[in-house]
Amino acid sequence: MRPPGNRAAILLVALPLAFLGVFYFYPLFEIFSVSLAPGGQWDPGNIIALFSTGSSLRILWFTTWQAALSTVLTVVLALPAAYVFARYRFPGKSLIHSCTAIPFVLPSVVVAAAFSALLGDRGLINDWLMETWGFPSPPIRLDQSIAFILMAHVFYNFTVVLRIVGGFWSRMHPDLSHAAQVLGASPWQAFWKITFPVLRPGIMAASLLVFIFCFSSFGVILILGGPRYATVEVAIYRQAMHLFNLPMAAALSLLQICFLFAFMWVYTRLQRSASVPFTPESLKTTQRDIATNRDRVVVWGTVFLMLLFLGSPLLALVVRSLSTGSGSSLLYYRAIFENAGQSIFYIPPVAAIGYSVGFALATLVMSLCIGLPVAIFLSRNRGLATSLLDPLFMLPLATSSVTLGFGFIVALDEPPLNLRASLIIVPLAHTLVAYPFVVRSILPGLRSIPAHIRESAMLLGAAPGTVWWKVVAPMVRRSLAVGAVFAFTVSIGEFGATAFLARPEVPTVPLAIYRFLGQPGAMNYGQAMAMSTILMLVTAAGFLFLEKLRTGPEGEF
């Protein structure tokens, strides 16, 4: 097969490039122009106002310190678990390892609902304390507190540190630490002088990633923080949707975009320089079985505490969704299908599930249409074109979904692209979030096919198209499935952009949960729990399916 000329290659990425131009760069440009030149006139007033008023500086400060504190807590709490997973073999290890990632893939709305179900004012523990000990009011007051936000962030990002640092650690020979000890370093000194510096690139990469996630945290802060707390993301949302101050929202978005791009740039640099400084060891030499009682305590104690922390909110969610005032029943689940009359949606909530699935399927198809050609294009080294287009196509990953959603409403609201009233706007935004994952899922599969396999198919008489369908496609089927499930899962849980774009009468499941949580009454709360449980099960199932399919090395982000 003649390698497709540049013209054919450009045709391949024409549609994705057009998509990126219209739905990514154009909204981005509109955000720039609304913030810097509202009304068509150059006017940096908004940006100046941003830095001269105390409130936006306070928002920026809060965003930064909560992200920093969340990061430190996550690293400190996840390091022991990373050690245990790096150094020990124990029964059930790979399953437990997979399960630790479930919180990370859950929609932020579900995470918020789960913490509310466990420790909120209406949560399981408060209920129990009030019933058993006769407290007149909930004794644990975490609702709308920073502690609640921090807990949710640690819960969310635990696996990031566990996987990146644990992966690093498991490739480091234990003799490095032993050598330090024999040379006179106490175990503590050996950790600080040897293990920690050797792990530092991994810890730095994981920390920065967690910091980025927490910096752009939206759903968790909006739901668990209440009106008292606002990150930049939440402020954009409030400015745009509650105060209708689009120029201010645009200025904040601009700020967010600049910060996230800067962080992502640092992260990419860090990853490049963080090439492992030691020869990676095989897991056979670095891991050992549980032998002594001390090992037993260390391993099972850590695993128990970790699963308690990661599992109890999710369990509380399920329990809460089943426990009604009069014992446990499926009341709330039935209500999802029934209450049409006094519903806050004018439609039965089950319709939200229908819309979500519909949007997710549309996202799946569109993400594959965009992601597959991009992956095929990038799978061959085309010199400059590849090295320019690869990061370009990944840009949406470095943009927060709130910014994407906001960009859509400022950009796509007038002809010829007036999509505000169209249903397609939601899956379009989801596609922007999801297709980079599709590309990243398919690309390794495509790249791993050696050229000579295609060449021999060709010499055996297959035309280029036939080579594709008969040889390449079957070999990347798995990665295609992974990409498809990824796109579906991303879409079904997406909250940030959807909050801007979905029309009130066409809500998705995360939106419905958010609204239920904001309403008083046990019925609304119970339905929020029930829908969160359903969403959790769908996402977790999707993720575990992915873990089974995935062939690449663990812990890649």
Add this chain to the structure above:
Amino acid sequence: MAFLQVKGIFKTFGGTPVLRGVSLTMEEARILCILGPSGSGKTTLLRVIAGLERPEQGSVLFKGRDLRNIRPHLRRFGMMFQEYALFPHLDVWGNIAFGLTMLGLPRSERDKRTGEMLSLVGLQGLSGRKVSELSGGERQRVALARSLAPYPRLLLLDEPLGSLDRGLREKLLGDLREILRRIGMTTIVVTHDQAEAFAIADTIAVMDQGEIAQMDTPENLYRQPANPDVARFLGLVNLVEGRVETVSSIATPLGLLHVSSHGHEKDKEVTVLIRPDAAVIRRGDEPAPPGISAVEGIVHDCLFKGRSYHVEVRTSGSQALFFDLPQNEPAPSAGDRVRLLLSPGAITVMPG
């Protein structure tokens, strides 16, 4: 009082016994080599002595003091690990100075000692080099310098030449031996290579399946292996079953062999070891001199090995015997019928 005493060490990993009652004693300024096949427990023994593994039973005594509750970093033993375990984030200088920093030495003294160690191993120019930029032999030297720097009371070397290629090994073996003797370092070396052990050790302890099968000087070990397993591990393969006939003769399938029964009683089942350097070939029919055993056979193969010929002889009982014959005598060729005269000093009797 012994310098180092290891008493009755037992250690299991996941239910599998790795050390089964190991005891040994060594004196100061000596080099002890623990020799054994892989999986015999020799590295574990070294790690127990260093304090990196805790035995289930037994104790390690240093100058009479039980080390049970002394943690590795307080024992002041140096250890060189199998893959050297050089710290990848430090340069050569940083690696060697690490133990001195831990000792809390003043900077000037630390720098002086680090410099001395660099020149001891002949790496003066490389102090700023990254560990990843070193060759295998350089790594080995840095590891040695690093373990010697903080004045260890005992040096433990785990397969110090194990991961190097053959030519380099011989050169470094000589250097290692020379350095250790020069500074009078008490050293325990673990290796699976007999030649290495013979070249470096004052005393060799042969380990087999978690036990010390024999501990002796290299010469005695070679001349008088304690049992057939030790002999086989030392590369001595000419083992023949026999029965004690008189105090100076053993009945074997090869015929009556003239050798001292080494105190074994009459009619006792024994194994006779014929060392490869034991034989002289005679082609004629002249009778063997009194007290010299003669064995007849057919040359099956003859390999020229440079300094000697390696000859395989099949006896009438179809037992294969291997001998190294001096190269200055005419070589036999395959198919020759030969008579081998075996000097009694090259034959050893071991318990069955």
